[in-house]
Amino acid sequence: MIFNHSIINAAKAAERSESVSRNFHDLGIEPNFFEAIMGNELNETQLKECRGDNGLLTIGEVGCVLSHLKVCKDFLSTNAPYWTIFEDDIHLSNEFLDAYPRIESFMNSQIEPSVLLLRRNNGKGKVVYPLGGNHHVLHMLAGTMACGYIINRKAAENLVKALIPVRIEYDAWAIYQQLGYIKLYSTDFNYVELNPTMSSNSIIDQMEKRYDDSCQFPKKIKDGNVKALYNQNSPSQKIILQLKRVVRHLQELYYDEYRH
Secondary structure, X not given: OOOOEEEEEOOOOHHHHHHHHHHHHHOOOXXXXXXXOOHHHOOHHHHHHHEOOOOOOOHHHHHHHHHHHHHHHHXXXXXXXXXXXXXXXXXXXXXXXXXXXXXXXXXXXOOOOEEEEOOXXXXXXXXXXXXXXXXXXXXXXXXXXXXXXXXXXXXXXXXXXXXXXXXOOOOOHHHHHHOOOOEEEEEOOOOEEEOHHHHOOXXXXXXXXXXXXXXXXXXXXXXXXXXXXXXXXXXXXXXXXXXXXXXXXXXXXXXXXXXX
């Protein structure tokens, strides 16, 4: 099976690349690896040039954002209409092979900037496209994780343009949708699973300690960083975003609740 994809992998993480390679080869897929940008290998000048997070993110998280954006840039240098991006702590399911032709059809039908997460997410969603085997694509009002997703050209262009300097984590999909950068979808089946052995040993977390989830300080910083992204819009764009916000509240009334 051949499809356009990149697997973000740290050069020193041989165990992860070997695990993904075995998984992909078992499915008849030749893995295409992309060498991750490691935040702890960037010098102070490089970090200063690319950061606008006001201390919200760790250097590992900054490197994660830069890695995904570099893959998006490389994708935009091709003629491909969309690209699949994986992280190196995943396991691709056998069902992905059966579903991929329908996933392709869905992505080819998208005229808006679109991101399709290849696993079930928590939040409000609505069935919009059948994938066969009683599985579907959902339009989601929220979603997290960037371990496996498909992104089209318009969405990649928007993220590359908006997310430098780096202000928030890369998988803030709900925020990106609210800001008009993407339209967010997910599958209601986990075509991509986290490999528990690999995901429990996070390279990013080893670089620098994150804030505790209960701490209010980072929440205030993040709100300010999101506001900075919002303020990049023109007055007319802000009006459109406010109207979409009203639509989103209406959708919350009618969309179904989905859980992992």
